[in-house]
Amino acid sequence: MTKEPLKPREVKLMKGNEALAEAAIRAGMDAYFGYPITPQSEVLEYLTIEVPKRSGLVLQAESEVAAINMIYGASGAGGRVMTSSSSPGISLMQEGLSYIASAELPCLVVNVNRGGPGLGTIQPSQGDYFQSTKGGGHGDYRLIVLAPASVQEMADFVFDGFVLAEKYRGPVLILADGALGQMMEKVDLKAEGSLPKTVPSWATRGRSKDRDPNIITSLFIQPEKMEQINMRLQAKYKIIAEKEVRYEEYHTDDADYILVAYGLSARIVRKTVDLAREKGIKAGLLRPQTLFPFPSVRIAELAKHAKAFLDVEMNAGQMVEDVRLAVNGKTEVFFKGRMGGIIPSPEEILEELERIDEKIVAYQE
Amino acid sequence: MYKSDEIIIAGFGGQGVLSMGQTLAYAAMIDKKETSWMPSYGPEMRGGTANCIVIVSEGPISSPIVTKFDSGIVLNQPSMEKFEEAIKPGGVLVYEASTIITAPTRTDITVLKIPAIDEANKMNKKQVANMIMLGAFLELKPILAMESILSALKKVLPERHHHTIPLNEKAILRGRELAAEQLTVSNTI
Incomplete structure:
Protein backbone atom coordinates (compact mmCIF):
# COMPACT_ATOMS: atom_id res chain seq x y z
CA MET A 1 0.00 0.00 0.00
CA THR A 2 1.38 3.43 -0.90
CA LYS A 3 1.62 5.62 2.14
CA GLU A 4 0.19 9.12 2.25
CA PRO A 5 2.73 11.96 2.28
CA LEU A 6 3.57 13.61 5.62
CA LYS A 7 0.84 16.04 6.72
CA PRO A 8 1.65 19.75 7.01
CA ARG A 9 0.61 21.96 9.93
CA GLU A 10 -3.20 22.25 9.84
CA VAL A 11 -6.02 23.91 11.76
CA LYS A 12 -9.05 21.67 12.21
CA LEU A 13 -12.19 21.19 14.27
CA MET A 14 -11.71 17.86 16.02
CA LYS A 15 -12.82 15.72 18.92
CA GLY A 16 -10.27 15.56 21.74
CA ASN A 17 -9.77 11.82 21.27
CA GLU A 18 -9.26 12.22 17.52
CA ALA A 19 -6.91 15.19 17.92
CA LEU A 20 -4.84 13.13 20.35
CA ALA A 21 -4.72 10.19 17.95
CA GLU A 22 -3.83 12.43 14.99
CA ALA A 23 -1.10 14.10 17.06
CA ALA A 24 0.35 10.68 17.90
CA ILE A 25 0.75 9.84 14.20
CA ARG A 26 2.26 13.28 13.53
CA ALA A 27 4.64 12.80 16.47
CA GLY A 28 6.06 9.69 14.83
CA MET A 29 4.44 7.03 17.00
CA ASP A 30 5.78 3.61 16.00
CA ALA A 31 3.09 1.50 17.65
CA TYR A 32 -0.20 1.74 19.49
CA PHE A 33 -1.74 -1.09 21.51
CA GLY A 34 -5.13 -0.65 23.15
CA TYR A 35 -8.57 -1.95 23.92
CA PRO A 36 -11.81 -0.01 23.41
CA ILE A 37 -13.67 1.61 26.30
CA THR A 38 -16.00 4.61 26.45
CA PRO A 39 -15.26 7.56 26.50
CA GLN A 40 -11.96 7.07 24.63
CA SER A 41 -12.81 4.46 21.97
CA GLU A 42 -12.33 7.04 19.19
CA VAL A 43 -8.56 6.91 19.78
CA LEU A 44 -8.33 3.26 18.70
CA GLU A 45 -10.99 3.76 16.02
CA TYR A 46 -9.20 6.76 14.49
CA LEU A 47 -5.79 5.07 14.57
CA THR A 48 -7.19 1.89 13.02
CA ILE A 49 -8.40 3.96 10.05
CA GLU A 50 -5.41 6.30 9.71
CA VAL A 51 -2.29 4.34 10.71
CA PRO A 52 -2.37 1.81 7.83
CA LYS A 53 -2.44 4.74 5.34
CA ARG A 54 0.29 6.67 7.15
CA SER A 55 3.00 5.25 9.40
CA GLY A 56 3.37 2.94 12.39
CA LEU A 57 1.43 0.00 13.69
CA VAL A 58 -1.89 -0.26 15.50
CA LEU A 59 -3.22 -3.32 17.25
CA GLN A 60 -6.34 -4.04 19.27
CA ALA A 61 -5.09 -6.19 22.11
CA GLU A 62 -7.21 -8.87 23.78
CA SER A 63 -7.30 -6.86 27.01
CA GLU A 64 -5.76 -3.85 28.72
CA VAL A 65 -3.36 -6.18 30.55
CA ALA A 66 -2.12 -7.46 27.20
CA ALA A 67 -1.93 -3.93 25.77
CA ILE A 68 0.33 -2.57 28.50
CA ASN A 69 2.63 -5.59 28.23
CA MET A 70 2.84 -5.10 24.47
CA ILE A 71 3.84 -1.51 25.26
CA TYR A 72 6.54 -2.88 27.59
CA GLY A 73 7.93 -5.08 24.83
CA ALA A 74 7.72 -2.54 22.00
CA SER A 75 9.27 0.20 24.13
CA GLY A 76 12.05 -2.20 25.11
CA ALA A 77 12.77 -2.60 21.41
CA GLY A 78 13.22 1.18 21.22
CA GLY A 79 9.83 2.08 19.72
CA ARG A 80 7.90 5.29 20.34
CA VAL A 81 4.74 3.73 21.76
CA MET A 82 1.35 4.75 23.15
CA THR A 83 -1.70 3.16 24.73
CA SER A 84 -4.95 4.71 25.90
CA SER A 85 -7.91 3.67 27.98
CA SER A 86 -10.39 4.98 30.52
CA SER A 87 -10.42 4.49 34.29
CA PRO A 88 -11.28 0.76 34.76
CA GLY A 89 -8.93 -0.15 31.89
CA ILE A 90 -6.15 1.98 33.38
CA SER A 91 -6.58 0.11 36.67
CA LEU A 92 -5.91 -3.12 34.79
CA MET A 93 -2.67 -1.64 33.43
CA GLN A 94 -1.16 -0.74 36.80
CA GLU A 95 1.03 -3.83 37.20
CA GLY A 96 2.54 -3.27 33.77
CA LEU A 97 3.08 0.43 34.46
CA SER A 98 5.03 -0.40 37.62
CA TYR A 99 7.23 -2.81 35.61
CA ILE A 100 7.79 -0.20 32.89
CA ALA A 101 8.71 2.45 35.47
CA SER A 102 11.17 0.03 37.10
CA ALA A 103 12.66 -1.05 33.78
CA GLU A 104 12.91 2.65 32.84
CA LEU A 105 11.20 2.49 29.49
CA PRO A 106 9.62 5.47 27.74
CA CYS A 107 5.96 5.27 26.77
CA LEU A 108 2.85 7.40 26.64
CA VAL A 109 -0.32 6.30 28.43
CA VAL A 110 -3.60 8.20 28.07
CA ASN A 111 -6.41 8.03 30.62
CA VAL A 112 -9.70 9.60 29.52
CA ASN A 113 -11.08 9.61 33.04
CA ARG A 114 -14.69 8.51 33.65
CA GLY A 115 -16.68 8.43 36.90
CA GLY A 116 -15.90 5.69 39.42
CA PRO A 117 -15.22 3.73 41.53
CA GLY A 118 -15.97 0.41 39.87
CA LEU A 119 -17.33 0.33 36.34
CA GLY A 120 -18.99 3.59 37.38
CA THR A 121 -20.30 5.92 34.70
CA ILE A 122 -19.01 6.97 31.29
CA GLN A 123 -19.41 10.67 32.12
CA PRO A 124 -16.36 12.90 32.77
CA SER A 125 -14.60 12.74 36.14
CA GLN A 126 -11.27 13.52 37.80
CA GLY A 127 -11.50 10.63 40.25
CA ASP A 128 -8.19 9.11 39.11
CA TYR A 129 -5.89 11.87 40.42
CA PHE A 130 -4.52 9.74 43.28
CA GLN A 131 -3.98 6.75 41.02
CA SER A 132 -2.23 8.90 38.42
CA THR A 133 0.06 10.93 40.66
CA LYS A 134 0.86 8.68 43.61
CA GLY A 135 2.07 5.64 41.75
CA GLY A 136 -1.06 3.65 41.01
CA GLY A 137 0.77 0.36 40.80
CA HIS A 138 3.07 -1.13 43.42
CA GLY A 139 6.43 0.19 44.58
CA ASP A 140 8.08 3.61 44.73
CA TYR A 141 7.60 5.08 41.29
CA ARG A 142 6.04 8.10 39.66
CA LEU A 143 4.54 8.91 36.32
CA ILE A 144 4.98 12.33 34.77
CA VAL A 145 1.34 13.41 34.57
CA LEU A 146 0.17 15.96 32.00
CA ALA A 147 -3.32 17.42 32.44
CA PRO A 148 -4.79 18.94 29.24
CA ALA A 149 -7.68 21.41 29.48
CA SER A 150 -8.56 21.77 25.79
CA VAL A 151 -8.55 19.83 22.54
CA GLN A 152 -5.45 21.88 21.63
CA GLU A 153 -3.61 20.54 24.67
CA MET A 154 -4.87 17.00 23.98
CA ALA A 155 -2.81 17.23 20.79
CA ASP A 156 0.15 19.27 22.10
CA PHE A 157 0.70 17.09 25.16
CA VAL A 158 1.20 14.02 22.95
CA PHE A 159 4.31 15.67 21.48
CA ASP A 160 5.42 16.88 24.92
CA GLY A 161 4.66 13.48 26.43
CA PHE A 162 6.87 11.59 24.00
CA VAL A 163 9.68 14.13 24.53
CA LEU A 164 9.49 13.81 28.33
CA ALA A 165 9.16 10.01 28.24
CA GLU A 166 12.28 9.70 26.09
CA LYS A 167 14.24 12.37 27.99
CA TYR A 168 13.65 10.69 31.36
CA ARG A 169 13.19 7.10 30.17
CA GLY A 170 9.89 6.48 31.88
CA PRO A 171 6.14 6.34 31.40
CA VAL A 172 4.24 9.61 30.92
CA LEU A 173 0.51 9.80 31.54
CA ILE A 174 -1.93 12.19 29.89
CA LEU A 175 -4.83 12.54 32.31
CA ALA A 176 -7.89 13.84 30.44
CA ASP A 177 -11.59 13.25 31.06
CA GLY A 178 -14.68 12.20 29.11
CA ALA A 179 -15.63 15.74 28.12
CA LEU A 180 -12.18 16.59 26.76
CA GLY A 181 -12.21 13.32 24.84
CA GLN A 182 -15.67 13.78 23.33
CA MET A 183 -15.84 17.52 22.68
CA MET A 184 -14.87 19.16 19.41
CA GLU A 185 -12.81 22.31 19.41
CA LYS A 186 -10.39 24.10 17.17
CA VAL A 187 -6.94 22.51 17.11
CA ASP A 188 -3.75 23.69 15.47
CA LEU A 189 -1.92 20.47 14.57
CA LYS A 190 1.87 20.42 14.31
CA ALA A 191 3.49 19.20 11.09
CA GLU A 192 4.07 15.46 10.83
CA GLY A 193 7.65 14.32 11.17
CA SER A 194 8.77 17.36 13.18
CA LEU A 195 9.76 15.32 16.26
CA PRO A 196 13.22 13.75 15.84
CA LYS A 197 13.69 10.07 16.61
CA THR A 198 16.75 7.93 17.27
CA VAL A 199 17.13 4.29 18.22
CA PRO A 200 18.26 4.33 21.87
CA SER A 201 21.50 2.55 22.77
CA TRP A 202 19.71 0.44 25.41
CA ALA A 203 17.09 -0.97 22.98
CA THR A 204 16.93 -4.75 22.65
CA ARG A 205 17.11 -5.09 18.87
CA GLY A 206 19.64 -7.86 18.47
CA ARG A 207 23.22 -7.58 19.64
CA SER A 208 26.06 -6.33 17.52
CA LYS A 209 29.42 -7.99 18.23
CA ASP A 210 31.04 -4.85 19.60
CA ARG A 211 28.97 -4.45 22.78
CA ASP A 212 27.54 -6.40 25.71
CA PRO A 213 23.94 -7.61 25.55
CA ASN A 214 21.23 -5.12 26.56
CA ILE A 215 19.03 -6.50 29.31
CA ILE A 216 15.69 -4.97 30.23
CA THR A 217 14.18 -6.24 33.45
CA SER A 218 12.34 -5.11 36.54
CA LEU A 219 13.52 -8.05 38.66
CA PHE A 220 16.42 -7.17 40.96
CA ILE A 221 16.38 -9.92 43.54
CA GLN A 222 19.35 -8.60 45.56
CA PRO A 223 18.06 -5.90 47.95
CA GLU A 224 21.31 -3.92 47.59
CA LYS A 225 20.82 -3.81 43.84
CA MET A 226 17.12 -3.00 44.21
CA GLU A 227 17.93 -0.14 46.55
CA GLN A 228 20.40 1.24 44.00
CA ILE A 229 17.65 1.15 41.36
CA ASN A 230 15.27 2.87 43.78
CA MET A 231 17.82 5.58 44.50
CA ARG A 232 18.36 6.16 40.81
CA LEU A 233 14.62 6.45 40.22
CA GLN A 234 14.21 8.85 43.12
CA ALA A 235 17.11 11.01 41.90
CA LYS A 236 15.39 11.13 38.49
CA TYR A 237 12.04 12.16 40.03
CA LYS A 238 13.83 14.90 41.97
CA ILE A 239 15.26 16.33 38.75
CA ILE A 240 11.83 16.10 37.10
CA ALA A 241 10.29 17.94 40.07
CA GLU A 242 12.86 20.72 39.71
CA LYS A 243 12.78 21.09 35.94
CA GLU A 244 9.47 20.02 34.47
CA VAL A 245 6.78 21.77 36.51
CA ARG A 246 4.25 23.51 34.27
CA TYR A 247 1.27 25.63 35.15
CA MET B 1 -18.81 39.51 30.11
CA TYR B 2 -18.37 38.53 26.44
CA LYS B 3 -21.19 37.43 24.16
CA SER B 4 -21.90 33.73 24.02
CA ASP B 5 -24.66 31.54 22.55
CA GLU B 6 -25.27 28.18 24.18
CA ILE B 7 -27.30 26.02 21.81
CA ILE B 8 -28.92 22.61 22.32
CA ILE B 9 -29.79 20.58 19.22
CA ALA B 10 -31.84 17.47 19.91
CA GLY B 11 -33.79 14.79 18.07
CA PHE B 12 -33.71 11.15 17.05
CA GLY B 13 -30.50 9.48 15.91
CA GLY B 14 -30.40 9.72 12.10
CA GLN B 15 -32.08 13.12 11.88
CA GLY B 16 -28.72 14.79 11.50
CA VAL B 17 -28.64 16.68 14.79
CA LEU B 18 -24.95 15.97 15.34
CA SER B 19 -23.94 17.11 11.85
CA MET B 20 -26.15 20.21 12.23
CA GLY B 21 -24.18 21.04 15.35
CA GLN B 22 -20.88 20.41 13.62
CA THR B 23 -21.90 22.74 10.79
CA LEU B 24 -22.52 25.51 13.34
CA ALA B 25 -19.22 24.80 15.13
CA TYR B 26 -17.20 24.71 11.91
CA ALA B 27 -18.82 27.95 10.72
CA ALA B 28 -18.00 29.56 14.07
CA MET B 29 -14.38 28.52 13.64
CA ILE B 30 -14.34 30.01 10.13
CA ASP B 31 -15.84 33.21 11.61
CA LYS B 32 -12.90 33.29 14.09
CA LYS B 33 -15.12 32.72 17.10
CA GLU B 34 -14.48 30.38 20.00
CA THR B 35 -16.58 27.26 19.69
CA SER B 36 -17.17 23.85 21.20
CA TRP B 37 -19.33 20.91 20.14
CA MET B 38 -20.26 18.30 22.71
CA PRO B 39 -22.33 15.24 21.78
CA SER B 40 -24.47 13.27 24.16
CA TYR B 41 -22.64 10.00 24.64
CA GLY B 42 -24.02 8.94 27.99
CA PRO B 43 -27.13 7.14 29.21
CA GLU B 44 -29.46 9.63 27.49
CA MET B 45 -28.39 8.46 24.01
CA ARG B 46 -29.21 4.82 24.75
CA GLY B 47 -32.93 5.48 24.18
CA GLY B 48 -32.52 6.46 20.54
CA THR B 49 -32.40 10.20 21.11
CA ALA B 50 -29.34 12.19 20.18
CA ASN B 51 -28.30 15.67 21.08
CA CYS B 52 -25.34 17.98 21.01
CA ILE B 53 -24.45 21.22 22.71
CA VAL B 54 -22.77 23.87 20.58
CA ILE B 55 -21.30 26.98 22.14
CA VAL B 56 -20.38 29.96 19.96
CA SER B 57 -18.59 32.62 21.94
CA GLU B 58 -16.59 35.84 21.66
CA GLY B 59 -14.34 34.65 24.51
CA PRO B 60 -12.96 31.46 26.08
CA ILE B 61 -15.51 28.69 26.65
CA SER B 62 -15.57 27.28 30.17
CA SER B 63 -17.55 24.05 30.22
CA PRO B 64 -18.67 22.49 26.94
CA ILE B 65 -21.52 20.94 28.94
CA VAL B 66 -24.22 23.29 30.22
CA THR B 67 -27.76 22.68 31.45
CA LYS B 68 -29.46 25.96 30.48
CA PHE B 69 -29.48 27.18 26.89
CA ASP B 70 -29.90 30.45 24.98
CA SER B 71 -31.23 28.53 21.99
CA GLY B 72 -32.88 25.19 21.31
CA ILE B 73 -33.37 23.40 17.99
CA VAL B 74 -35.64 20.46 18.72
CA LEU B 75 -36.65 17.73 16.29
CA ASN B 76 -38.69 15.21 18.28
CA GLN B 77 -41.29 14.93 21.01
CA PRO B 78 -39.07 13.42 23.77
CA SER B 79 -36.53 16.22 23.26
CA MET B 80 -39.26 18.84 23.40
CA GLU B 81 -40.38 17.45 26.74
CA LYS B 82 -36.81 17.44 27.99
CA PHE B 83 -35.52 20.79 26.75
CA GLU B 84 -38.45 23.27 26.68
CA GLU B 85 -37.82 24.12 30.32
CA ALA B 86 -34.05 24.30 29.79
CA ILE B 87 -34.25 27.38 27.57
CA LYS B 88 -33.24 30.56 29.41
CA PRO B 89 -35.91 33.28 29.66
CA GLY B 90 -35.61 35.50 26.59
CA GLY B 91 -34.12 32.61 24.63
CA VAL B 92 -35.32 31.00 21.42
CA LEU B 93 -36.80 27.61 20.58
CA VAL B 94 -37.12 26.34 17.02
CA TYR B 95 -39.11 23.13 16.80
CA GLU B 96 -39.99 20.61 14.10
CA ALA B 97 -43.76 20.91 13.71
CA SER B 98 -44.56 17.94 11.43
CA THR B 99 -43.88 15.40 14.17
CA ILE B 100 -43.93 17.27 17.48
CA ILE B 101 -47.52 17.15 18.68
CA THR B 102 -47.33 19.27 21.83
CA ALA B 103 -46.46 22.86 21.09
CA PRO B 104 -44.32 24.62 23.70
CA THR B 105 -46.25 26.58 26.29
CA ARG B 106 -43.49 28.99 27.36
CA THR B 107 -44.39 32.64 26.82
CA ASP B 108 -41.05 34.10 27.91
CA ILE B 109 -39.14 32.78 24.90
CA THR B 110 -39.37 33.25 21.12
CA VAL B 111 -40.80 30.14 19.47
CA LEU B 112 -40.54 29.20 15.81
CA LYS B 113 -42.71 26.38 14.48
CA ILE B 114 -41.08 24.85 11.40
CA PRO B 115 -42.62 21.87 9.55
CA ALA B 116 -39.16 20.86 8.35
CA ILE B 117 -39.89 17.20 7.62
CA ASP B 118 -42.93 18.05 5.45
CA GLU B 119 -40.90 20.70 3.65
CA ALA B 120 -38.00 18.29 3.12
CA ASN B 121 -40.38 15.71 1.68
CA LYS B 122 -41.63 18.38 -0.75
CA MET B 123 -37.99 18.72 -1.84
CA ASN B 124 -37.87 14.91 -2.29
CA LYS B 125 -35.04 14.56 0.20
CA LYS B 126 -36.16 13.93 3.76
CA GLN B 127 -32.50 14.04 4.98
CA VAL B 128 -32.36 17.83 4.55
CA ALA B 129 -34.93 18.52 7.28
CA ASN B 130 -32.03 19.32 9.61
CA MET B 131 -30.75 22.01 7.23
CA ILE B 132 -34.22 23.56 7.03
CA MET B 133 -34.18 23.75 10.84
CA LEU B 134 -30.67 25.23 10.79
CA GLY B 135 -31.72 27.85 8.23
CA ALA B 136 -34.74 28.82 10.32
CA PHE B 137 -32.58 29.18 13.43
CA LEU B 138 -30.03 31.34 11.61
CA GLU B 139 -32.79 33.62 10.25
CA LEU B 140 -33.97 34.16 13.82
CA LYS B 141 -30.45 34.45 15.24
CA PRO B 142 -27.93 35.45 12.56
CA ILE B 143 -24.92 34.68 14.79
CA LEU B 144 -22.78 33.39 11.91
CA ALA B 145 -22.14 34.53 8.35
CA MET B 146 -24.13 32.53 5.79
CA GLU B 147 -21.03 32.02 3.60
CA SER B 148 -19.27 30.49 6.63
CA ILE B 149 -22.16 28.06 7.08
CA LEU B 150 -21.87 27.06 3.44
CA SER B 151 -18.09 26.59 3.69
CA ALA B 152 -18.65 24.56 6.86
CA LEU B 153 -20.91 22.14 4.98
CA LYS B 154 -17.95 21.15 2.81
CA LYS B 155 -16.00 20.27 5.96
CA VAL B 156 -18.78 18.40 7.72
CA LEU B 157 -20.17 16.37 4.82
CA PRO B 158 -17.94 13.49 3.70
CA GLU B 159 -16.65 13.96 0.16
CA ARG B 160 -18.95 11.29 -1.27
CA HIS B 161 -21.89 13.50 -0.24
CA HIS B 162 -20.51 16.74 -1.64
CA HIS B 163 -22.86 16.54 -4.61
CA THR B 164 -25.72 17.18 -2.15
CA ILE B 165 -24.30 20.54 -1.06
CA PRO B 166 -26.50 22.59 -3.48
CA LEU B 167 -29.57 20.79 -2.12
CA ASN B 168 -28.45 21.47 1.46
CA GLU B 169 -28.01 25.13 0.57
CA LYS B 170 -31.50 25.20 -0.87
CA ALA B 171 -32.84 23.63 2.33
CA ILE B 172 -31.09 26.24 4.47
CA LEU B 173 -32.65 29.00 2.32
CA ARG B 174 -36.09 27.38 2.60
CA GLY B 175 -35.69 27.31 6.38
CA ARG B 176 -34.81 30.99 6.38
CA GLU B 177 -37.90 31.81 4.28
CA LEU B 178 -40.19 29.85 6.59
CA ALA B 179 -38.74 31.62 9.62
CA ALA B 180 -38.94 35.02 7.95
CA GLU B 181 -42.65 34.50 7.12
CA GLN B 182 -43.42 33.61 10.72
CA LEU B 183 -41.36 36.46 12.14
CA THR B 184 -43.17 38.97 9.88
CA VAL B 185 -46.56 37.65 11.01
CA SER B 186 -45.62 37.81 14.68
CA ASN B 187 -44.28 41.34 14.27
CA THR B 188 -47.59 42.55 12.85
CA ILE B 189 -49.60 41.07 15.75
Missing part, protein backbone atom coordinates in the same frame (compact mmCIF):
# COMPACT_ATOMS: atom_id res chain seq x y z
CA GLU A 248 -0.82 28.51 33.89
CA GLU A 249 -1.99 31.48 35.92
CA TYR A 250 -5.01 33.74 35.41
CA HIS A 251 -5.44 36.96 37.43
CA THR A 252 -3.27 35.68 40.29
CA ASP A 253 -1.21 38.91 40.57
CA ASP A 254 -3.53 40.76 42.93
CA ALA A 255 -5.76 37.84 43.96
CA ASP A 256 -7.07 37.50 47.52
CA TYR A 257 -8.35 34.04 46.67
CA ILE A 258 -6.39 31.51 44.68
CA LEU A 259 -8.50 28.84 43.03
CA VAL A 260 -6.60 25.73 42.02
CA ALA A 261 -8.04 23.43 39.36
CA TYR A 262 -6.80 21.32 36.45
CA GLY A 263 -8.28 20.02 33.20
CA LEU A 264 -11.98 20.61 32.58
CA SER A 265 -12.48 22.00 36.12
CA ALA A 266 -9.95 24.72 35.39
CA ARG A 267 -11.97 25.95 32.39
CA ILE A 268 -15.03 26.22 34.59
CA VAL A 269 -13.09 27.95 37.38
CA ARG A 270 -11.73 30.47 34.88
CA LYS A 271 -15.32 31.60 34.34
CA THR A 272 -15.88 31.67 38.12
CA VAL A 273 -12.88 34.01 38.39
CA ASP A 274 -14.47 36.36 35.82
CA LEU A 275 -17.84 36.24 37.62
CA ALA A 276 -16.18 36.85 41.00
CA ARG A 277 -14.25 39.86 39.69
CA GLU A 278 -17.48 41.36 38.33
CA LYS A 279 -18.75 41.19 41.92
CA GLY A 280 -15.57 42.78 43.29
CA ILE A 281 -14.04 39.59 44.69
CA LYS A 282 -10.39 39.38 43.68
CA ALA A 283 -10.04 35.78 42.58
CA GLY A 284 -7.30 34.15 40.51
CA LEU A 285 -6.69 30.73 39.01
CA LEU A 286 -3.64 28.51 39.19
CA ARG A 287 -3.97 25.65 36.69
CA PRO A 288 -1.38 22.89 37.02
CA GLN A 289 -0.56 21.48 33.58
CA THR A 290 1.69 18.89 35.22
CA LEU A 291 0.15 17.07 38.20
CA PHE A 292 3.43 15.29 38.84
CA PRO A 293 5.60 17.24 39.17
CA PHE A 294 3.22 19.50 41.10
CA PRO A 295 3.59 23.32 41.21
CA SER A 296 4.19 23.27 44.99
CA VAL A 297 6.81 26.03 44.94
CA ARG A 298 4.50 28.46 43.14
CA ILE A 299 1.60 27.60 45.46
CA ALA A 300 3.82 28.26 48.50
CA GLU A 301 4.71 31.69 47.08
CA LEU A 302 1.07 32.54 46.42
CA ALA A 303 0.19 31.38 49.95
CA LYS A 304 2.22 34.28 51.40
CA HIS A 305 -0.31 36.83 50.14
CA ALA A 306 -3.56 34.96 49.52
CA LYS A 307 -6.40 35.13 52.07
CA ALA A 308 -7.44 31.59 51.22
CA PHE A 309 -7.23 28.85 48.62
CA LEU A 310 -10.15 27.07 47.00
CA ASP A 311 -9.35 23.80 45.28
CA VAL A 312 -11.96 22.61 42.74
CA GLU A 313 -12.07 19.07 41.36
CA MET A 314 -14.52 16.59 39.86
CA ASN A 315 -13.92 14.15 42.70
CA ALA A 316 -14.16 13.93 46.51
CA GLY A 317 -10.97 15.95 47.08
CA GLN A 318 -7.68 14.47 45.88
CA MET A 319 -5.38 17.20 44.52
CA VAL A 320 -6.45 19.32 47.52
CA GLU A 321 -4.05 17.19 49.61
CA ASP A 322 -1.13 18.35 47.46
CA VAL A 323 -2.37 21.95 47.66
CA ARG A 324 -2.47 21.69 51.48
CA LEU A 325 1.05 20.23 51.58
CA ALA A 326 2.28 23.12 49.46
CA VAL A 327 0.40 25.80 51.42
CA ASN A 328 1.77 24.16 54.57
CA GLY A 329 -0.59 25.87 57.01
CA LYS A 330 0.19 29.42 55.86
CA THR A 331 -3.45 30.02 55.04
CA GLU A 332 -6.73 28.12 54.81
CA VAL A 333 -7.45 25.69 51.97
CA PHE A 334 -11.08 24.99 51.08
CA PHE A 335 -12.44 22.38 48.71
CA LYS A 336 -15.37 22.22 46.31
CA GLY A 337 -16.06 19.11 44.29
CA ARG A 338 -18.69 17.16 42.39
CA MET A 339 -18.49 13.41 41.89
CA GLY A 340 -19.89 10.59 39.79
CA GLY A 341 -19.60 12.28 36.41
CA ILE A 342 -21.28 15.57 37.38
CA ILE A 343 -19.59 18.74 36.16
CA PRO A 344 -19.82 21.71 38.54
CA SER A 345 -21.15 25.00 37.19
CA PRO A 346 -19.18 28.26 37.41
CA GLU A 347 -22.05 29.68 39.48
CA GLU A 348 -22.01 27.00 42.17
CA ILE A 349 -18.26 27.46 42.59
CA LEU A 350 -18.87 31.22 42.87
CA GLU A 351 -21.42 30.58 45.66
CA GLU A 352 -18.79 28.57 47.53
CA LEU A 353 -16.26 31.36 47.03
CA GLU A 354 -18.76 33.94 48.32
CA ARG A 355 -19.35 31.85 51.47
CA ILE A 356 -15.60 31.67 52.03
CA ASP A 357 -15.27 35.43 51.43
CA GLU A 358 -18.01 36.21 53.99
CA LYS A 359 -16.34 33.95 56.52
CA ILE A 360 -12.89 35.49 56.01
CA VAL A 361 -14.21 39.08 56.06
CA ALA A 362 -16.20 38.36 59.28
CA TYR A 363 -13.11 36.82 60.87
CA GLN A 364 -10.95 39.82 59.96
CA GLU A 365 -13.46 42.24 61.49
